[in-house]
Amino acid sequence: xxxxxxxxxxxxxxxxxxxxxxxxxxxxxxxxxxxxxxxxxxxxxxxxxxxxxxxxxxxxxxxxxxxxxxxxxxxxxxxxxxxxxxxxxxxxxxxxxxxxxxxxxxxxxxxxxxxxxxxxxxxxxxxxxxxxxxxxxxxxxxxxxxxxxxxxxxxxxxxxxxxxxxxxxxxxxxxxxxxxxxxxxxxxxxxxxxxxx
Numbered sequence: 001x002x003x004x005x006x007x008x009x010x011x012x013x014x015x016x017x018x019x020x021x022x023x024x025x026x027x028x029x030x031x032x033x034x035x036x037x038x039x040x041x042x043x044x045x046x047x048x049x050x051x052x053x054x055x056x057x058x059x060x061x062x063x064x065x066x067x068x069x070x071x072x073x074x075x076x077x078x079x080x081x082x083x084x085x086x087x088x089x090x091x092x093x094x095x096x097x098x099x100x101x102x103x104x105x106x107x108x109x110x111x112x113x114x115x116x117x118x119x120x121x122x123x124x125x126x127x128x129x130x131x132x133x134x135x136x137x138x139x140x141x142x143x144x145x146x147x148x149x150x151x152x153x154x155x156x157x158x159x160x161x162x163x164x165x166x167x168x169x170x171x172x173x174x175x176x177x178x179x180x181x182x183x184x185x186x187x188x189x190x191x192x193x194x195x196x197x
Contacts, residue, residue, distance in 0.1 A: 017176050019166045023156065038161055040188040042116060042142045043079065048192075050114035052141070053080045057103040057132050058120035061174045065120050069181045076197050077188055082106070084132075103132030113140025120146045120181075122173035124153025124164075133158045146180060148173030 022035035030038075046052040054073055056066035063085045070083035084106050093102050111117065117136040121129045124147030133155060136143055145159035148167040156162040163180055167173040186196040 013172060013175055016165055016167045016172055017179060020176075020180070021151075021164045021166070023162045023164070025158075025160050025162075027157075032163075035161055035163060036184055036187050039144060039184050040191055042144075042161075043077075043184075043188050044192050046114065046116045046142070047077070047079045051080075052112070052114035052116065053082055053110070054116050054118065055082050055084060055107065055111060055136070056118045056120065057084050057129060059126055059128065061170070062120040062122060062177065065174065065178055065181060066118075068178075069118075069185060072185055073188075077185060077193055082110075100127045100131055102128040104128070104135040107132055107135045107139065111136050111139045111141060115139075115141040116144065117141060118144045118146070119155055119159070120177050121153075121155055122147070122167075122170045122177070123149045124155040125149075130154050130158070146177045148176065 020032050022030050022032050024030060043054070046054060056070050058066045067083045067085055070081035073079040074081045084103050089106070090102065093105050097105060107117070117133065119129050119133055124145070133143060133145065137158065143159040145155040145162045147153050147156045148165045151164060151166065156164045165173060165176045165180070167176055189196045
């Protein structure tokens with residue numbers, strides 16, 4: 001008998017996505033659709049009203065998700081973006097200053113109240129991500145966090161809008177975070193662009 005690898009995985013990922021919990025900065029729980037709607041409304045405001053920049057931060061696979069959506073949002077959504085993950089920048093900051101300052105260094109210099117930060121962290125506890133969020137909070141702007149693993153992770157208490165996915169493994173968290181990012185961008189393009197691509 002052939003094992004049900006595909007069906008089992010599909011069911012598992014679906015269950016984790018369906019378990020997404022969205023909270024506001026004060027801890028108020030809102031429905032995921034309301035969270036996506038708020039996210040796209042704020043994205044439009046950053047793009048059209050403020051001429052602001054969308055900053056995305058994350059480590060490892062979360063960095064590649066950040067880069068992916070910095071490109072897609074710029075190309076399809078006409079949003080100014082910065083993924084904070086250029087090789088020369090990463091290696092210089094880690095070597096010269098320290099890995100905990102990887103994201104906060106650039107955000108301290110460039111982030112403004114007209115901008116949006118999206119942090120992507122499977123654990124929600126990466127010190128450089130937390131410091132980046134805290135720096136953005138001091139500067140103003142709108143903060144969205146994506147996290148997984150433990151429900152008491154630090155990042156999901158720090159954003160104006162927090163998406164928590166109850167995935168226990170990095171792989172599932174990354175798949176779900178990628179899907180969530182596609183959901184946000186497709187909804188934005190359907191509403192304020194020329195439709196998804």
